[in-house]
Amino acid sequence: MKEKIIKAAEEVFSERGFHETKIYQIAEKAGVSVGTIYRFFESKEELYLTVVHSKLSKLEEEVKKAVSGKSPTLALKSYISAVIDFFLKEDGFFKLFIREVGVFSVVDEERFKISEWYRNYLKNLSSIIKKGIETGEFRKSDPYALSLAVSGVLKNMIYCHSKGMLNGDTEYLKKEIEDFILNGLLNK
Numbered sequence: 001m002k003e004k005i006i007k008a009a010e011e012v013f014s015e016r017g018f019h020e021t022k023i024y025q026i027a028e029k030a031g032v033s034v035g036t037i038y039r040f041f042e043s044k045e046e047l048y049l050t051v052v053h054s055k056l057s058k059l060e061e062e063v064k065k066a067v068s069g070k071s072p073t074l075a076l077k078s079y080i081s082a083v084i085d086f087f088l089k090e091d092g093f094f095k096l097f098i099r100e101v102g103v104f105s106v107v108d109e110e111r112f113k114i115s116e117w118y119r120n121y122l123k124n125l126s127s128i129i130k131k132g133i134e135t136g137e138f139r140k141s142d143p144y145a146l147s148l149a150v151s152g153v154l155k156n157m158i159y160c161h162s163k164g165m166l167n168g169d170t171e172y173l174k175k176e177i178e179d180f181i182l183n184g185l186l187n188k
Contacts, residue, residue, distance in 0.1 A: 002040045005030045010051045014096035018048050055093045056117050059086050063124070072132030073182065079128060080154065080177050087158050088170060098159055122147045150181055 008030035012021050023044055027034045041047040059082075066082035067075040087094040125147035132138035154177060160166045161173050168176075 001032065001036065005032060005037055005040060005047070006051055006054070009047050010055075010092055010096065013048060013051060014092040017096075018044075023047075051093075052096075053117075055090060055097075058090075059083070060121075060124075062086050067128065072128055072135060072137045075128045076132070076150075076182065077178050079125065080150075080181070081174050083154050084158060084170060084174055084177070088162070091162065094158065094162065098155070122151060125150060153177060153181060 005026065009021075009026045012026050012029050016025070021044065023034050023037055026047070027037055030037070037047065041050065062085075063079055063082045066078040070078055087097075122144065126143040129138060129141075129143040129146050129150075133140055133143065157166065157173060157177055161168075161170075166173065166176075
């Protein structure tokens, strides 16, 4: 029952956003009563946090598994591939993530701990870049600034791909992002 509610919440939040979603809409989608939702979740915020953080944790697990034990260049390629695969597979969540991250105020980001997650996401990406600089695979640069750039490129390219603004399949998307990022990073 709880998983059914979470899945329905993800769909409604992705369509309407956090602020426009009403609990009764989630209940209708899940085929349960509003009271049933409140048996599992104290508030709409708690339900939203559950949806967002379970997906973000899944993304972190997939990325961690993809980059484990690889050289910086291969780890970065695997990172890119894992993020693209995750968000294309989790299309509803990607819409939710893009919609909310783009409109949340700083207060909302802190309330939903998205800022904390994003800082950790950037830290993990920065560590790959830093290791690449230390091993000489990547040119000397600011790992944090580059992790912001990589994150932005990934988000925008996945968004454009999902909206049909980029031609080509998933492998094309991965190759374009890898080429763009690695041509700027590789120590040649």
